[in-house]
Amino acid sequence: MILGIESTCDETAASVVADGTRVLSNVIASQVDLHQKYRGVVPEIASRAHIENILPVLQNSLSQAGCELKNVDAIAVAYRPGLIGSLLIGVTAAKTLAWALGKPLIGVDHVHAHLYSVMLEEKDEGRSRKDEEACPFSDVAHSSFPAIGLVCSGGHTAMYDMKSWTQITLIGSTIDDAVGEAYDKVAAILGLEYPGGPIVDRIAATGNPKAIAFPRSMLGKESLDFSFSGLKTSVLYHVRGVPAKPKRDVINPAVQNPPRIPTSEELPDICASFQQACVDTIRLKLRRAIEKTDAKSVIIGGGVSANRGLREALRDFDVPVFFPPMQYCTDNAAMIAGLAHVLFDRREFSPLDMDAITYSQFR
Numbered sequence: 001m002i003l004g005i006e007s008t009c010d011e012t013a014a015s016v017v018a019d020g021t022r023v024l025s026n027v028i029a030s031q032v033d034l035h036q037k038y039r040g041v042v043p044e045i046a047s048r049a050h051i052e053n054i055l056p057v058l059q060n061s062l063s064q065a066g067c068e069l070k071n072v073d074a075i076a077v078a079y080r081p082g083l084i085g086s087l088l089i090g091v092t093a094a095k096t097l098a099w100a101l102g103k104p105l106i107g108v109d110h111v112h113a114h115l116y117s118v119m120l121e122e123k124d125e126g127r128s129r130k131d132e133e134a135c136p137f138s139d140v141a142h143s144s145f146p147a148i149g150l151v152c153s154g155g156h157t158a159m160y161d162m163k164s165w166t167q168i169t170l171i172g173s174t175i176d177d178a179v180g181e182a183y184d185k186v187a188a189i190l191g192l193e194y195p196g197g198p199i200v201d202r203i204a205a206t207g208n209p210k211a212i213a214f215p216r217s218m219l220g221k222e223s224l225d226f227s228f229s230g231l232k233t234s235v236l237y238h239v240r241g242v243p244a245k246p247k248r249d250v251i252n253p254a255v256q257n258p259p260r261i262p263t264s265e266e267l268p269d270i271c272a273s274f275q276q277a278c279v280d281t282i283r284l285k286l287r288r289a290i291e292k293t294d295a296k297s298v299i300i301g302g303g304v305s306a307n308r309g310l311r312e313a314l315r316d317f318d319v320p321v322f323f324p325p326m327q328y329c330t331d332n333a334a335m336i337a338g339l340a341h342v343l344f345d346r347r348e349f350s351p352l353d354m355d356a357i358t359y360s361q362f363r
């Protein structure tokens with residue numbers, strides 16, 4: 001039974017997981033309200049909120065799991081990658097607990113853990129894991145490697161050749177915006193609230209994905225890298241026009257005309273066409289990766305793995321595609337504790353002087 005801690009960005013989370021898959025508690029303190037007016041995470045605000053949240057979140061997690069600190073077998077923490085101030089709060093808490101309890105400390109790569117989240121059993125919320133689009137990866141785990149791993153979120157768009165949970169090689173990544181970042185920026189262009197990804201996904205369901213021919217950036221015939229910056233700019237130009245000399249108010253030349261916001265009738269087609277361009281790009285890159293690696297399956301994790309458009313597009317893909325339960329798509333500590341079970345079995349423990357690191361080890 002492992003206690004996991006996650007504080008890489010703006011979610012303070014703690015979870016107790018048994019046997020690597022059975023989630024006994026999954027507590028998350030969100031900071032969305034704090035960062036909403038800035039339309040993005042402010043590192044200093046995030047780290048201060050982590051300090052306030054870490055102890056209550058840990059206590060709540062243990063209480064929900066019905067256990068005490070003395071009952072856990074190890075302390076796991078996401079120690080990379082992330083915002084350094086945020087990371088330090090979780091890492092310091094984990095190191096302190098491990099030292100005080102005399103328990104092993106296990107440092108986990110946050111991006112790596114997003115892939116492992118497909119192994120987690122859905123915590124009972126009135127529905128079973130059978131309601132998901134695909135069966136749990138744990139049902140077919142031994143026969144599904146090698147696999148292509150794709151982590152797609154607001155901070156990452158990276159593709160991996162996975163021989164096992166501990167043999168992972170980066171084979172492609174974004175050269176500019178992460179796909180989730182592109183969603184949030186497009187939402188800002190369209191005048192939608194933050195975080196914009198889920199809102200764009202919801203609006204896209206009512207639009208025509210072929211209404212607007214937004215570009216798909218392939219970066220060459222063999223490339224496995226991604227680029228979403230040009231797509232985001234195409235949406236901007238479609239909405240506001242190609243930049244020209246700004247028109248100024250005749251009476252007050254210092255006042256520029258405000259940017260145009262699409263009407264409610266235009267929004268669905270713009271969102272649907274943008275989302276289709278993202279999905280087409282991801283699907284094509286996955287096919288290229290499968291051809292190069294002979295992968296037997298695809299494992300997808302990260303916040304954008306909750307996107308309904310992406311899940312629908314990969315429903316009948318070339319190989320089985322596995323998504324996490326919805327509650328484990330975004331940042332959480334259950335995936336940290338779950339992957340730590342694999343490292344625990346391998347006796348891959350971390351020293352108490354482990355550093356918080358801002359970049360992933362899988363680069």
